[in-house]
Amino acid sequence: MVSSKTTLKAGNMLNPTPVVMVSCGYSIDEYNIITIAWTGTLCSEPPLCYISIRPQRYSYKIIKENREFVINLVNDKLSAYADWCGVKTGAQVDKFEATGLTPVRGSKISAPLILESPVNIECKVKEIIPLGSHDMFLSEIVAVDADKSLFNPKTNALELKKANLVSYSHGNYFNLGKLIGKFGFSVEKKK
Amino acid sequence: MVSSKTTLKAGNMLNPTPVVMVSCGYSIDEYNIITIAWTGTLCSEPPLCYISIRPQRYSYKIIKENREFVINLVNDKLSAYADWCGVKTGAQVDKFEATGLTPVRGSKISAPLILESPVNIECKVKEIIPLGSHDMFLSEIVAVDADKSLFNPKTNALELKKANLVSYSHGNYFNLGKLIGKFGFSVEKKK
Numbered sequence: 001m002v003s004s005k006t007t008l009k010a011g012n013m014l015n016p017t018p019v020v021m022v023s024c025g026y027s028i029d030e031y032n033i034i035t036i037a038w039t040g041t042l043c044s045e046p047p048l049c050y051i052s053i054r055p056q057r058y059s060y061k062i063i064k065e066n067r068e069f070v071i072n073l074v075n076d077k078l079s080a081y082a083d084w085c086g087v088k089t090g091a092q093v094d095k096f097e098a099t100g101l102t103p104v105r106g107s108k109i110s111a112p113l114i115l116e117s118p119v120n121i122e123c124k125v126k127e128i129i130p131l132g133s134h135d136m137f138l139s140e141i142v143a144v145d146a147d148k149s150l151f152n153p154k155t156n157a158l159e160l161k162k163a164n165l166v167s168y169s170h171g172n173y174f175n176l177g178k179l180i181g182k183f184g185f186s187v188e189k190k191k
Numbered sequence: 192m193v194s195s196k197t198t199l200k201a202g203n204m205l206n207p208t209p210v211v212m213v214s215c216g217y218s219i220d221e222y223n224i225i226t227i228a229w230t231g232t233l234c235s236e237p238p239l240c241y242i243s244i245r246p247q248r249y250s251y252k253i254i255k256e257n258r259e260f261v262i263n264l265v266n267d268k269l270s271a272y273a274d275w276c277g278v279k280t281g282a283q284v285d286k287f288e289a290t291g292l293t294p295v296r297g298s299k300i301s302a303p304l305i306l307e308s309p310v311n312i313e314c315k316v317k318e319i320i321p322l323g324s325h326d327m328f329l330s331e332i333v334a335v336d337a338d339k340s341l342f343n344p345k346t347n348a349l350e351l352k353k354a355n356l357v358s359y360s361h362g363n364y365f366n367l368g369k370l371i372g373k374f375g376f377s378v379e380k381k382k
Contacts, residue, residue, distance in 0.1 A: 003339075004306070004338060004339055004340075005306075005311070005336040005337065005338060005339065006336070006337055006338075006339050006342065007298045007334055007335070007336050008334070008335040008336070008337060008349070009334075009335070010238050010313075010331075010332045010333050010334055010335060011238050011332065011335060012232045012235060012238050012240070012332065013264075013310055013312055013332075013335045013337075014209055014211070014230065014231065014232050014240055014262060014264075014312060015209065015264065015310075015351060015356055016207070016209060016356055016358045016367060017209060017231065017232065018205055018206065018207060018208060018231075020205070037232075038231060038232045038233065039205065039231060040205065040208065040209075040229060040230060040231030040241070041203045041205050041208065041228075041229045041243070042229065042241070042243050042322055042325065042327050043229075043243060043322035043323045043324055043325040043327070044203060044323070044324040044325060045323050045324040046322075046323050047201050047202050047203050048322055048323070049203070049205055050231070050233070052232070052233050052234060071205060073204075073205075073206065076371065079371050079372070080372075080376070080377045081377075083372065083374065083375065083376055083377040083378075084377040084378065086374070087374075087375055087377065087378050088378075107198045115195070115196075119204055119206075120196070121204055121205060122201075131233055131234035131237075131239055132234045132235070132236050132237050132239070133234055133235040133236040134233065134234040134235060136233050136234070140201075141201045141202065141203065141204075142201050143198055143199070143200075143201050144198070144199040144200070144201060144202060144204045145196040145197070145198050145199070146196065146197055146199060146204075147195060147196060147197075148194075148195055148196065148197050149195075151197065158199070158361075160206060160360060160361040161360075161361070161363070165206055165207055165360060166371065167207045167358045167365075167367060169351060169352075169356060169367060170349075170351035170352070171373050171374045172352070172370055172371075172372070172373050172374070173370070173371040173372055173373070173374075173376075174358075174367040174368055174369065174370055174371060175367075175368040175369045175371060176207060176358060176360060176365040176366075176367070176368055177365055177366040177367055177368025177369070178365065178366045178368070179363055179364070179365055180267065180270050180357065180363075180364040180365060180366060181270070181271075181274065181363070181364055182362050182363050182364070183274065183277070183278075183362045183363070183364075184274065184278055185271070185274055185364075186271045186272075186274040186275040186278065187274075187275065187278050187279075
């Protein structure tokens with residue numbers, strides 16, 4: 001290795017990541033929320049994503065049995081709830097009740113979405129792949145629900161910037177900051 | 192669905208995501224860079240991650256044959272290069288030569304890392320899973336290389352905030368903005 005670099009032991013250093021609240025459960029007494037950073041998009045067509053969960057986590061069994069969950073995107077207002085839902089366990093506390101967040105039945109699945117989240121991604125599990133400390137839930141996106149306030153009233157286009165989403169990097173939550181540019185900005189012709 | 196939400200057709204809406212430059216190739220004439228947002232951590236122990244690539248992309252075959260690649264994290268200085276490497280194809284241009292970025296052999300693999308990137312994650316492909324439009328490269332992290340400037344000179348701890356990493360959300364590149372808090376901030380006792 002060249003002298004300006006230090007080689008560390010192999011480990012997870014992919015940053016920044018998303019940070020999302022995953023809601024699950026078939027009936028209201030089973031509803032739970034788990035906060036997850038190990039999630040991502042896997043495929044466009046069909047639209048596939050994943051979440052990775054330790055088998056010891058309280059939500060693991062719920063999602064494994066129901067094979068459904070909702071990925072709720074986190075904005076700055078929700079960041080303290082997201083952190084709290086990542087620290088606490090559903091084995092000891094009803095997270096919807098404790099946070100006051102509102103569960104709403106999904107449009108395509110029984111698992112609840114979190115009403116206060118700006119965007120809710122409804123998922124059905126296709127395959128559970130054991131990997132070691134975590135199992136990967138490879139899942140199909142079956143519907144997306146977004147706050148009406150995020151759409152441009154004239155064009156009806158989704159303007160996700162309005163959502164004030166939060167990013168996670170090396171143990172820290174950040175607001176998205178300055179816009180650098182949109183995809184393709186490096187080759188855009190100046191008008 | 193409740194009236195404050197609009198249900199969209201199923202699609203990828205998981206945001207923000209990472210945005211990384213993936214470098215690959217066994218020998219210098221094969222070296223290439225592809226920019227990818229569909230990447231994430233899958234497992235802690237062993238440390239596993241993935242990248243998803245369309246089979247049509249120029250880097251697809253290179254990575255499939257060599258079964259090695261490097262995930263190079265992108266900071267604000269590199270964001271225009273990252274965008275450019277995502278727009279252009281290695282079939283028509285030598286991206287290292289055109290950008291002036293410096294390929295350096297990895298510590299554990301033959302694929303080159305990008306010297307100018309603050310953090311380089313060396314990966315070996317374990318499994319290629321066809322999913323539809325994209326194949327998922329499920330990979331093991333075998334080494335991480337980080338700029339010496341990112342370490343605290345007294346404690347020797349990695350301070351990734353110094354890297355000024357970039358996030359990607361719904362087609363836009365963003366700097367990380369205001370720090371909201373670190374993991375656990377919602378239950379931290381005030382001193």
